[in-house]
Amino acid sequence: MWRARLCSVMLLAANLAFAGSAASPSIRNLSHPAPHRMASGALDAADMPTLRQAGVKEIISLRTPEETPGFDEAKVVRSAGMTYRNLPIHGAKGLTRANVERFDALLRQAGDKITLVHCASSNRVGAMIALRAAWLQHKSPAEALAEGQRWGLKSLASAVRARLNAPTTTEN
Template sequence: MFRSLLLSLALVCAAGAALAATPADTALAGLPHVAFPAPHRVASGRLQASDIAALRRGGIRQVIDLSTDREKAGFDEGAAVRAAGIGYRNLPIRGADDLTRANVARFDRLLREAGNRPTLVHCASGNRVGAMIALRAAQVGGQPAEAAVAEGRRWGLKSLEPAVRERLQAWSNGAMDTGARPAH
């Protein structure tokens, strides 16, 4: 009886420790719309200059920014991130019109280049991040539409979900689209 109680207590303690926030999670918890959807990956909303120090404390080594230059309101995010010693890539996704196979392929390449380095992927709210993740899960990972959309939601997909579903349906029917601008 005592052994069973001791074993149960040990299991409860181990489970609690596994669920505890890591120092990186704590350092990044103040980012807008933050999510920790996968190992070595963080999703968030728009960064401010004051967030750059948190990225360093949180161990982020790469930033993939899906926002456009117009959204940055005078803040040179790329320069600030690079000055902090963090890699920076920008793939501007304006909205539903930029949810193309070509941009998903570019996005996949950026994620593969990041490898296992802790990487923050962001846009203004996380919605475009989730959309691109969902489309990537289907296009690159071969996931069915429902699983791909669920994965996108974990990363921040919200209002672009109807556009994502429309793309997935069209792509499954063999429709092609054109893709736009290269990442820089």
């Protein structure tokens, strides 16, 4: 059952990513990097019915309130029948071990529910995934960076590398 649902989500993701028609909402940088997980850039209200129809049950936003003035994403997500969680990550300075642990807890809490994780471009999503892979899943820096890139890591790669190469502290 979950494989069939995942296949339909993957087809939807491909259609949304490559569709140019005005009838399909365009979700920026949409990907499906892991079972039961999707990643993307910014969402808007028009995306919610499509995501819900694709089986998305939970949305985790890494955006800060300052990024979405006038858009109550939590309200829109909940009114579409999905669970909303927010962990604001303020760029590179938000890439702390404490935030990675909070992020890991949110992903574990989502379990096998199809969950979309997003920020403005998917860059912070990839950064958090890379740090989680290294710090909590004990992957090598190269493996962690590759995993982060699959999820959208781009411009924060140097900040992630710096944290992976820094001596371990409670803030890393």
